[in-house]
Amino acid sequence: MNRRKFFQQAGAAGLGAAASVTLAAPAIAQENPKLNWRLTSSFPKSLDIIFGAADDIARSVSEATGGNFTITPFAAGEIVPPLQAADAVASGTVEMAHTCCYYYIGKDPAFALGTAIPFGLNARMTNAWFTAGGGNELLNEFLAGHKLYALPAGNTGAQMGGWYRKEIKTIDDLKGLKMRIAGLAGEVMSKVGVTPQQIAGSDVYASLEKGTIDATEFVGPYDDLKLGFYKVAKYYYYPAWWEGGPAVHAFFNSDKFNELPANYKRILTDACAAANANMLARYDASNAAALRQLVAQGTELRAFSSDILDVCHKAAMETYADLSGKNENFKKLYDSQQAFKKDAYLWAQVAEYGFDTYMMIQQRQGTL
Numbered sequence: 001m002n003r004r005k006f007f008q009q010a011g012a013a014g015l016g017a018a019a020s021v022t023l024a025a026p027a028i029a030q031e032n033p034k035l036n037w038r039l040t041s042s043f044p045k046s047l048d049i050i051f052g053a054a055d056d057i058a059r060s061v062s063e064a065t066g067g068n069f070t071i072t073p074f075a076a077g078e079i080v081p082p083l084q085a086a087d088a089v090a091s092g093t094v095e096m097a098h099t100c101c102y103y104y105i106g107k108d109p110a111f112a113l114g115t116a117i118p119f120g121l122n123a124r125m126t127n128a129w130f131t132a133g134g135g136n137e138l139l140n141e142f143l144a145g146h147k148l149y150a151l152p153a154g155n156t157g158a159q160m161g162g163w164y165r166k167e168i169k170t171i172d173d174l175k176g177l178k179m180r181i182a183g184l185a186g187e188v189m190s191k192v193g194v195t196p197q198q199i200a201g202s203d204v205y206a207s208l209e210k211g212t213i214d215a216t217e218f219v220g221p222y223d224d225l226k227l228g229f230y231k232v233a234k235y236y237y238y239p240a241w242w243e244g245g246p247a248v249h250a251f252f253n254s255d256k257f258n259e260l261p262a263n264y265k266r267i268l269t270d271a272c273a274a275a276n277a278n279m280l281a282r283y284d285a286s287n288a289a290a291l292r293q294l295v296a297q298g299t300e301l302r303a304f305s306s307d308i309l310d311v312c313h314k315a316a317m318e319t320y321a322d323l324s325g326k327n328e329n330f331k332k333l334y335d336s337q338q339a340f341k342k343d344a345y346l347w348a349q350v351a352e353y354g355f356d357t358y359m360m361i362q363q364r365q366g367t368l
Helices: 001-030 050-065 081-090 107-113 123-132 135-146 185-191 201-210 221-225 253-258 263-295 306-326 328-348 351-365
Strands: 035-041 069-074 098-100 148-157 162-164 178-180 195-197 235-238 247-253 300-303
Touching: 035 081, 050 069, 050 148, 050 247, 050 263, 069 185, 081 098, 081 148, 081 247, 081 351, 107 135, 107 328, 123 135, 123 148, 123 247, 123 263, 123 328, 135 148, 135 235, 135 328, 148 253, 148 263, 162 195, 178 201, 185 195, 185 306, 201 221, 247 253, 247 263, 263 300, 306 328, 328 351
Parallel strands: 035 069, 035 098, 178 195, 235 300
Antiparallel strands: 098 247, 148 247, 162 235
């Protein structure tokens, strides 16, 4: 082979290799585009577990994409008021929010089933219904009409029943009470004489201190200790029969989510699932110590009586029957959750209940 022919062939090969590299680079760029999203939370940064789930999501996504996909979380009120987070996502003001569906029942009562309803599922059942029982698919069918897509991104576990200035011994003690309470629980409470108030978490202490409200529920010992409710209300009741295992969701603008490449959708889905598990684990690891501190500060721990629970349960069932009769969105989600709940509690009362009950007895006897 003469030298001229050799260099011509070598040059052609080199150009082919360069072309393949040039063609590959845009393909990789399309799969891993540079994106910068904003996330508005409904929670203050001081509540590090519930707000921290947004940080967890952002960190996981950034690490998995080599920094190409960044999400910047903003605390409640930094971009929009905490109870307008979903509206900001739907309108495109931000791409994403970390919030609770039941804050938006004013738009449609069906939103409540995305978080928790009175006498509903516990945390484990909630995760099972959303993940393996078709719950999140049904929720997203409903949310599509609001330009939203959602993934579970946190759960607090069963919550406490709130802080009261006076003892609640009978159902009559609830009558006339002004109480901060979210979701459908407010509607149920109104049936037994409570005047419900929907107030953002960051404003609850001031409202209780000033006497704007007489009682408040929030989450549980860890958060409630941080918020200082024990300083302005003495009696701490349990359980929150309205929040046996409330879910917190990551909301996405549906158009923005659908525009993501498939690998980014998967990364975001996995990040939310990890944040979902981590939030519940952190609350479970933190609440016992916080409860001890609250009791040491003089908090009076009280259980709601069975009579109170029975009256409230009856009011809840009446509420659901009424809503199911006039709201198809609510009925579709509620019927699915009810069917799931019946089997879930059937199974739970066998092995889980048997084991947990025995171990709790050992804990009380000091023989763990």
